[in-house]
Amino acid sequence: MARAVVTVPARAKRGEIVEVKTLAQHPMETGFRRTQTGELIPRDIIRRFTCTYNGTEVYRVELHPAMSANPLIAFSTIAAETGTLAFQWVGDNGYSVTETASISVE
Amino acid sequence: MSLRTALLFAASLLCARAGAGEIPPSERRSGYDLMSRETRAMQDDDATNPGMLWVLDGETLWNRKAGAADRACSDCHGDARESMKAVAARYPAFDAALGRPVNLEQRINMCRSKRQKAPPLAFESRELLALAAYVARQSRGLPIEIAIDARSRPFLDAGSEAFHRRQGQLNLACSQCHDDHWSGKLAGSPITQAHPTGYPLYRLEWQGLGSLERRLRGCLTGVRAESYPYGAPELVNLELYLMWRANGMRMETPAVRP
Numbered sequence: 001m002a003r004a005v006v007t008v009p010a011r012a013k014r015g016e017i018v019e020v021k022t023l024a025q026h027p028m029e030t031g032f033r034r035t036q037t038g039e040l041i042p043r044d045i046i047r048r049f050t051c052t053y054n055g056t057e058v059y060r061v062e063l064h065p066a067m068s069a070n071p072l073i074a075f076s077t078i079a080a081e082t083g084t085l086a087f088q089w090v091g092d093n094g095y096s097v098t099e100t101a102s103i104s105v106e
Numbered sequence: 107m108s109l110r111t112a113l114l115f116a117a118s119l120l121c122a123r124a125g126a127g128e129i130p131p132s133e134r135r136s137g138y139d140l141m142s143r144e145t146r147a148m149q150d151d152d153a154t155n156p157g158m159l160w161v162l163d164g165e166t167l168w169n170r171k172a173g174a175a176d177r178a179c180s181d182c183h184g185d186a187r188e189s190m191k192a193v194a195a196r197y198p199a200f201d202a203a204l205g206r207p208v209n210l211e212q213r214i215n216m217c218r219s220k221r222q223k224a225p226p227l228a229f230e231s232r233e234l235l236a237l238a239a240y241v242a243r244q245s246r247g248l249p250i251e252i253a254i255d256a257r258s259r260p261f262l263d264a265g266s267e268a269f270h271r272r273q274g275q276l277n278l279a280c281s282q283c284h285d286d287h288w289s290g291k292l293a294g295s296p297i298t299q300a301h302p303t304g305y306p307l308y309r310l311e312w313q314g315l316g317s318l319e320r321r322l323r324g325c326l327t328g329v330r331a332e333s334y335p336y337g338a339p340e341l342v343n344l345e346l347y348l349m350w351r352a353n354g355m356r357m358e359t360p361a362v363r364p
Binding site for chain 2: 003005007021023025027028068069070072074
């Protein structure tokens with residue numbers, strides 16, 4: 001199960017700074033660990049997270065092996081117009097999850 | 107002061123400490139109170155609590171048909187938000203057919219094999235933890251209510267005995283840390299009172315969700331004792347004692363712990 005949870009305020013005033021919280025379900029296997037028999041566990045991490053607001057990229061993160069499992073990414077953006085925030089997580093082994101949230105700006 | 111007197115004095119201090127015994131109800135604390143502000147904030151907000159990922163998975167599994175009977179949990183139990191309210195706060199509970207207490211995970215698996223005709227889920231598997239977390243989530247904020255009767259009394263006593271018995275190469279009893287020294291620290295980390303209010307919980311150290319049995323097995327390994335396998339009656343007795351000991355405290359599932 002690949003799941004992601006995003007939290008965006010449903011409505012905001014124009015120009016207001018809003019907090020966006022995202023949580024993605026992922027083991028973030030570093031690629032440095034070994035099994036009890038000494039075999040290397042292959043790396044399996046999220047490589048990139050992007051957030052677009054009505055098609056414009058507003059936030060991007062590159063993730064690396066030292067990040068925890070189920071990464072929580074929280075950031076702020078300016079409520080410019082009513083529309084949709086689209087989120088995408090892309091990673092190793094074809095991992096790709098998308099999620100959207102709408103915000104109404106008055 | 108002669109060396110002999112000094113030793114006697116030290117010994118009497120140790121005895122006083124060791125005799126600290128059970129925690130008075132007014133001084134009971136959840137591990138939550140010992141956590142950093144940041145970790146507490148993480149638990150309190152469903153948007154940042156990683157345990158919620160399992161709860162959401164559990165909701166999906168609750169409504170998914172499984173097994174030869176082709177039935178979902180919801181087909182019998184309906185909406186978990188109503189039917190499972192306060193249920194986890196009563197577990198481990200005595201099962202008359204088995205003649206011993208069973209914990210929540212075991213109860214879910216019994217339902218699976220008897221009603222759904224599906225193979226039981228492995229202990230600590232993602233699915234079982236998700237279902238347990240979803241069920242226990244419906245008790246969040248409600249007080250733990252373990253009722254003990256004549257049938258379950260011997261199991262509670264066995265759990266209490268295990269809690270107070272020294273074991274392992276370090277020759278330590280659970281109570282020596284969790285009853286007598288809970289205000290102290292062990293290797294820089296606060297010693298908790300061992301109230302299982304938030305299981306299954308997300309432990310940052312585990313990078314995932316885990317059950318109370320996983321925690322107990324970790325503690326047993328910590329005192330260099332041989333731990334029991336998952337689902338062992340000895341572990342369930344200990345779970346029963348710990349939950350009974352926390353009677354009246356509020357459930358926090360899914361809790362976050364360092």
